[in-house]
Amino acid sequence: MIRPIGGVTLAALAAGLVMALGVAPREVTQGNVQRIMYLHVPSVWVAYLAFAVVLVGSIAYLGRRSEAADRVAHASAEVGVLFTGLTIATGSIWGKPTWGTWWTWDARLTSVSILFVMYLGYLLLRGMIEDRERGARYAAVVGIVAAFNIPLVHFSVYWWRTLHQPPSLMKPGPGTMPEVIVAALLVNFAAFSLLYVYFVARRVRLLRREAEAVG
Amino acid sequence: MADNWGFVLAAYGLAAVVLLSYLRFLARGERTQTHRARSRVSEPLAPTSGHPRSKPASRPPLQ
Amino acid sequence: MLTFARRTFIVVWKDLLVERRSKETLNALFFFALLLLFVFQFAVGPDRERLAGTLPGLLWLAFILSGLLGLGRTFVVERENDCWEALLLAPGDKSAIYIGKLAGNLLLMLVVEAILVVLFGFFFNLDLGAVLPALAVVIGLGTVAFAAVGTLFAAMTAQVRARELLFPVLLLPVQAPVLLATVKATEAVLLGEPLGSVAHWLKLLAAADVVYVAVGVLTFDFVLEG
Numbered sequence: 001m002i003r004p005i006g007g008v009t010l011a012a013l014a015a016g017l018v019m020a021l022g023v024a025p026r027e028v029t030q031g032n033v034q035r036i037m038y039l040h041v042p043s044v045w046v047a048y049l050a051f052a053v054v055l056v057g058s059i060a061y062l063g064r065r066s067e068a069a070d071r072v073a074h075a076s077a078e079v080g081v082l083f084t085g086l087t088i089a090t091g092s093i094w095g096k097p098t099w100g101t102w103w104t105w106d107a108r109l110t111s112v113s114i115l116f117v118m119y120l121g122y123l124l125l126r127g128m129i130e131d132r133e134r135g136a137r138y139a140a141v142v143g144i145v146a147a148f149n150i151p152l153v154h155f156s157v158y159w160w161r162t163l164h165q166p167p168s169l170m171k172p173g174p175g176t177m178p179e180v181i182v183a184a185l186l187v188n189f190a191a192f193s194l195l196y197v198y199f200v201a202r203r204v205r206l207l208r209r210e211a212e213a214v215g
Numbered sequence: 216m217a218d219n220w221g222f223v224l225a226a227y228g229l230a231a232v233v234l235l236s237y238l239r240f241l242a243r244g245e246r247t248q249t250h251r252a253r254s255r256v257s258e259p260l261a262p263t264s265g266h267p268r269s270k271p272a273s274r275p276p277l278q
Numbered sequence: 279m280l281t282f283a284r285r286t287f288i289v290v291w292k293d294l295l296v297e298r299r300s301k302e303t304l305n306a307l308f309f310f311a312l313l314l315l316f317v318f319q320f321a322v323g324p325d326r327e328r329l330a331g332t333l334p335g336l337l338w339l340a341f342i343l344s345g346l347l348g349l350g351r352t353f354v355v356e357r358e359n360d361c362w363e364a365l366l367l368a369p370g371d372k373s374a375i376y377i378g379k380l381a382g383n384l385l386l387m388l389v390v391e392a393i394l395v396v397l398f399g400f401f402f403n404l405d406l407g408a409v410l411p412a413l414a415v416v417i418g419l420g421t422v423a424f425a426a427v428g429t430l431f432a433a434m435t436a437q438v439r440a441r442e443l444l445f446p447v448l449l450l451p452v453q454a455p456v457l458l459a460t461v462k463a464t465e466a467v468l469l470g471e472p473l474g475s476v477a478h479w480l481k482l483l484a485a486a487d488v489v490y491v492a493v494g495v496l497t498f499d500f501v502l503e504g
Contacts, residue, residue: 021223033219036226043230062500079237086233093226097219117451124447128438138434141497142448145427148489149452155482156455160462195234202241209248 002201009198012191016042019184027181033097038184040090042192043083044112049196050080051119051147058143061136067211068204070136073143075203077122079196084116107161114153118146132211282374289378294385296355303351307344307390314340314394315401329402334464337398338457341417342424342450344390349428350445352383353436362436366502376429376498380491383425391417404468412467416476419483420460426490427452433501459483 020038027034057073060066091109096102103109122142129135177185318336322329356362365375395413399406406413431448435441463479473480 017227021227031219033222035223039226039230062497082233082237086230089229089233090226093222093229097222114451114454121444121448121451125434125438125444128440128444134437137500137503138438141430141434141501144497145430145452145490145493148493149455152455152482152486152489156458159478159482160458199237199241202245206241206244206248209252210244213248213251 002198002205005194005198005201009191009194012187012194016184016188016191019187024181024184025178030098033094036090036094038188040087040094041185042188043087043090044108045189046192046196047080047084047087047112047115048150049193050076050083050200051115051150053200054080054119054122054143055147058140058147061140062144067136068208070140071204071207071211072200073140074126074136074207075200077119077126077139077143078203079199081116081119081123082199083192083196084112084119087112088116105161107158110161111153111157114157115146115150118149122146132214282371285368285371285374286378286381289375290381290385293379293382303348303386304389307348307386308393310347311340311344311390311394311397314343315397319401333398333402333404334461334468337394337464338420338461340394340398341387341391341421342453342457344394345387345421345424345428346446346449348386348390349383349425349432349449350435350442352379352429352432354441357436372499372502373495375502376433376494379433380425380429380494383429384421387421387425388418391421409467409470412473413464415473415480416460416463416467416483419480419487420456423456423483423486423490424453426487426494430490430494430498430501433498456483456486459486 016038020035024035024038026032053076054073057069057076060069061073088109091112092102095104095109122139125142126135126139129138318340319329322332322336353362356365368375395406395417398404428449431445435445435448438444459479459482463476463483466476467473
């Protein structure tokens, strides 16, 4: 099951790459640097998807004590942190030529950074508890708190940035983007989503084997 | 200024490195699990007694 | 409902009695707050303008650092005195314990914060009389949020090795939005602006309070299981 998903994922990623670097046109104001968007935006999307799954898995675990739900939550948090890190890194690399600085406290980068450290803490907690059952229980609680915190993070950071500051340059309005760019973005969305599923599936399988090995 | 391909390639390169590293992490973990499973099968599960072992032909073949 | 309230009250009363007899936490926190003031002054320097600009941030930094110390210990007392098992075996809804602990921690933090506000006013020569009620509102809302998540996480990390490290690592990222809100609101209040001007921040804090306490009440049972 996992291998065919991997195959499709690879194909989708290749297609996405071609679209992003070749088919999509050179952007008018920012130049070719804007192509990083085809990495950055899908990464953010996958990160949020991953953390939503963590929430569902955490609630499912506390409600039904399903080990499978716990494994999915764990795997999803790992992949989520991965893509969050990628979002921050690509955002930073995009920012340097665009704004002249590696780091800026704009709304998206700030929010994503907070998410990054929140879920990194989740993984740290899991790593530091030897008892598997307690680790799963505590991680589930943290996963729930973190998820409910996300809207609070968004609002607070957005107000923090925009109330006395001009809004970020980087927001391409969906209505104003040419079709080719939207198409390229969608292909990459699909590719990254498939990659998420592939990673999580494989990680869950590994977690299950590790659990079975310990007995 | 307008054609910062270096940055684009850096970003894509970084993404590739990160994702491939995770793939490697998964592969390594799976290899470890397979090794463990294999070594468990080849070892006898219970400690043998002091009795002499039976002849090879009479034993069931290894799965 | 009544037994819930009674159980909550018993928890708070027990903690207050323990604290009144030993006074160890409050004394240590008071001393710590004093030291923070020195450290901040040395870190920021004698320039009054720069100090005035960073004051709201410094104040909340002081609250958070003291809070981390105080909250981090809230369940350690139970563990040290072998009361942990008694806590786990207590019949009925464990969330009464959560609310009780939360109330106790809230009280402790508010006392320390009040002391810090007085000390800040003294050392940095601020005239806080007129803004005190507004400041109290902001501090109250922010502290409830901090204590709500802090109590929950403290119960978790009490049983983990490297608890002193894990507790702040878990708590601080979650508190980021609260910190943004409180510092911005405090900034406005200290400048003499009316609370209405920061209504959105206050609403955010109130929402955070509700969410955190609700999650705490609903999940505390799972934390205290073993």
